[in-house]
Amino acid sequence: MITRMFAGVAALLCAACAGAPPPTGAGAELRPCPSSPNCVSSRATDEAHRVEPLPLRGTAAEGLAAIRQVILAMPRSRITAAGPGFLRAEFTSLIFRFVDDVDIVVDETASVLHVRSAARVGQSDLGVNRRRVGEMRDRLANLPPLAVDPKR
Numbered sequence: 001m002i003t004r005m006f007a008g009v010a011a012l013l014c015a016a017c018a019g020a021p022p023p024t025g026a027g028a029e030l031r032p033c034p035s036s037p038n039c040v041s042s043r044a045t046d047e048a049h050r051v052e053p054l055p056l057r058g059t060a061a062e063g064l065a066a067i068r069q070v071i072l073a074m075p076r077s078r079i080t081a082a083g084p085g086f087l088r089a090e091f092t093s094l095i096f097r098f099v100d101d102v103d104i105v106v107d108e109t110a111s112v113l114h115v116r117s118a119a120r121v122g123q124s125d126l127g128v129n130r131r132r133v134g135e136m137r138d139r140l141a142n143l144p145p146l147a148v149d150p151k152r
Contacts (some may be wrong), residue, residue: 009078030103030116038125039045039118039131051133060085060106063113066102066146070139074132091132098122100129 033049034037042053056063064087071077071089081088087104098119105114115136117129 013116030105030114033116033118036123038122038129039116039141040129041118042114043116045083051115051130052137053110053114054104054133054137054140056106056108056111056113057140057143060108062103062146063106066140066143067113067136069143070136071102073134073139081114093128100125100132102132 030041030043033041033044039049040049040051042051044050054067062111064082064085068079068082068087071079071087076092076094077089078082079087079089085106089104090094091100091102092098093100098121100117100119103116107114115133117132119125119129
């Protein structure tokens with residue numbers, strides 16, 4: 001009886017960790033962060049949620065290719081959607097299998113990649129999303145320079 005009860009509680013906890021993915025759309029804009037501290041965004045206006053956008057390397061397509069390369073090199077990540085000017089990825093935590101969503105939107109005018117990284121569930125992320133964006137920034141900076149096309 002106790003074993004069944006423990007198994008039931010464990011199953012409920014695991015199901016709660018997954019959460020539902022955010023709605024998919026055209027990807028042109030980042031959703032605002034909720035009031036909880038488990039989200040950061042380069043579009044946020046408050047310091048608690050604000051991070052600087054990532055630098056755009058080359059054209060929109062080149063910038064998305066670079067950030068795709070960075071994301072796929074990071075542990076437990078996968079690209080879930082991509083289109084002209086945007087990219088969506090998921091990161092899964094090692095132990096509890098929490099899923100965080102990362103959205104990237106190209107802003108060619110400002111030469112940046114706007115980014116939003118947020119936990120699907122829970123209140124606090126213990127700074128994981130902010131550190132993830134910092135790691136993405138560092139990895140982008142360490143990519144080799146883009147090849148220059150003399151025909152441009």
